[in-house]
Amino acid sequence: MAKDDKGEGQTGGIQSLDAALRLLGAMMEHRGPVSLSELARECRMPPSKVHRYLASFQRAGLVEQAGRSGKYDLGPGAVTLGLSALARHDFVNRASDALPDLCTESGLTALLSVWGNQGATVIRWERAASPTVTSMGLGTTLPLLNSATGRAFLAWAPQAPLQAIRAAEIRGARKNPAIAPDLAPTERDLEKLVGTIRAQGYASVEGKFIPGLVAIAAPILDWQGEAQAVVTLIGTDPGVVQPGSEAVARLVAFCKELSFAPMTLADAK
Amino acid sequence: MAKDDKGEGQTGGIQSLDAALRLLGAMMEHRGPVSLSELARECRMPPSKVHRYLASFQRAGLVEQAGRSGKYDLGPGAVTLGLSALARHDFVNRASDALPDLCTESGLTALLSVWGNQGATVIRWERAASPTVTSMGLGTTLPLLNSATGRAFLAWAPQAPLQAIRAAEIRGARKNPAIAPDLAPTERDLEKLVGTIRAQGYASVEGKFIPGLVAIAAPILDWQGEAQAVVTLIGTDPGVVQPGSEAVARLVAFCKELSFAPMTLADAK
DNA sequence: AGATTGTTTTCCATATTATGCAATGCTTTT
DNA sequence: AAAAGCATTGCATAATATGGAAAACAATCT
Structure with a gap:
């Protein structure tokens, strides 16, 4: 994928996690459910990548698929996480x-x-x-x-x-x-x-x-x-x-x- | 790294993301700040790994370092995420x-x-x-x-x-x-x-x-x-x-x- | 109906990327 | 002072994520 840009002065971290969190951020900005392809377009990622990330998020309960529309949305796990953070x-x-x-x-x-x-x-x-x-x-x-x-x-x-x-x-x-x-x-x-x-x-x-x-x-x-x-x-x-x-x-x-x-x-x- | 457990029956997903989310889960269970090494012990991960993951989380605002004690805690980003999910x-x-x-x-x-x-x-x-x-x-x-x-x-x-x-x-x-x-x-x-x-x-x-x-x-x-x-x-x-x-x-x-x-x-x- | 477009999902070879270990600073305890 | 514990960084290796192609699936149009 020829990552030519070395402009990243970021200290160590996990690139795949960064991508995943960028995905989460994009989901947050939408008020409601988003389709996979829409997310892929916004984040400039191939759909297959988005799909795999969403699968992991889904397992953790952070995102869920709304009904049978197939669209993805933030799930109950995200609420738990947020309330847990809030409780600090x-x-x-x-x-x-x-x-x-x-x-x-x-x-x-x-x-x-x-x-x-x-x-x-x-x-x-x-x-x-x-x-x-x-x-x-x-x-x-x-x-x-x-x-x-x-x-x-x-x-x-x-x-x-x-x-x-x-x-x-x-x-x-x-x-x-x-x-x-x-x-x-x-x-x-x-x-x-x-x-x-x-x-x-x-x-x-x-x-x-x-x-x-x-x-x-x-x-x-x-x-x-x-x-x-x-x-x-x-x-x-x-x-x-x-x-x-x-x-x-x-x-x-x-x-x-x-x-x-x-x-x-x-x-x- | 000799991952012996083939217990994973899970369909596609990102292993590193799974690990990251396991980390988040562990942080959630603690009421307050946790030290890096403690997290590493609980999640059975080498400290270096935990450190790199936390760096990514930190960049996204999901976790933050409490004061100069160096301990890590869930951050404002987690709250935002949760509230956004709650609204849905x-x-x-x-x-x-x-x-x-x-x-x-x-x-x-x-x-x-x-x-x-x-x-x-x-x-x-x-x-x-x-x-x-x-x-x-x-x-x-x-x-x-x-x-x-x-x-x-x-x-x-x-x-x-x-x-x-x-x-x-x-x-x-x-x-x-x-x-x-x-x-x-x-x-x-x-x-x-x-x-x-x-x-x-x-x-x-x-x-x-x-x-x-x-x-x-x-x-x-x-x-x-x-x-x-x-x-x-x-x-x-x-x-x-x-x-x-x-x-x-x-x-x-x-x-x-x-x-x-x-x-x-x-x-x- | 069938054809067409747009999805979501699976598969696979490749090399990009995460990994564990060891070493280095850094702070706190004895 | 020395020792112990912790956080952080480098490095070579191989394990893992990657993008593209294609299969499955759904919806829309002719």
């Missing part, structure tokens, strides 16, 4: 463990989300007894502007990844005003919205994402003051979004508890 | 697509339900060729105790939300014994019922909700082990509810196929 960050574990308590104490449905996959992704949720909705499962990607969760990320998440997404969603919202009817998503309005959210310490939304529902969301902050995750409470009573409400108090306390707290001098040993 | 696993859609197959193969009417609106709600159904049923349309809310579907949710759905609903329905059933004529819905009986259902892997009902009809139901589980949806088969022949029946086998296999399955780590010894 202890705030995820602590928040997951405490989520049921928050749910029962508040009587509301509680969600734990992290930023990933170009959106706020729900990784854990605890349903309340009261009649809320379903169809909001794990892995749901919440909209940035019209969900309390998304807004909390907008206000507290790392800038870099959000800038682009934000811009994209603003364009989308402008084209489709039904998505954000009462929000004129100019840069100025966004700044104002973010300012308001940060000032009051939590984000809220009434019936935007799902009519009839209200939600409040607060961030779990790391040592840099950026949102590592967002906790959301969903209910039906409009009262819960009010600044003084018990639900707000509980939510904010919960997140503060889990957020990074600078060491006090008294702790010095 | 829309159980409801996948089940919807596959439902017609289940229907034709089993010759029975198939139902797909999710939890919502204080009950098991039918969101998709596929009628069997034989003209049995029924007046059951989309959006029908099935009773919790007297339908196979409801019972499956009872057995596998998240505890917290169901406790209340369950209690409410018990009260209702007591007031209206026609709904649950042969079931004394005490807490003890409920526990026993749930235990039986979980033990046999599916819920069944004979002629309770609709006289003359029998039904079996099994859950589609997410990675939390909770029922995201329930698939139900309805027929007239009492034989289908028997544990060994073909219908039961098909149903359970169907749900298992759609349920979340963790990553398999190939331990070819």
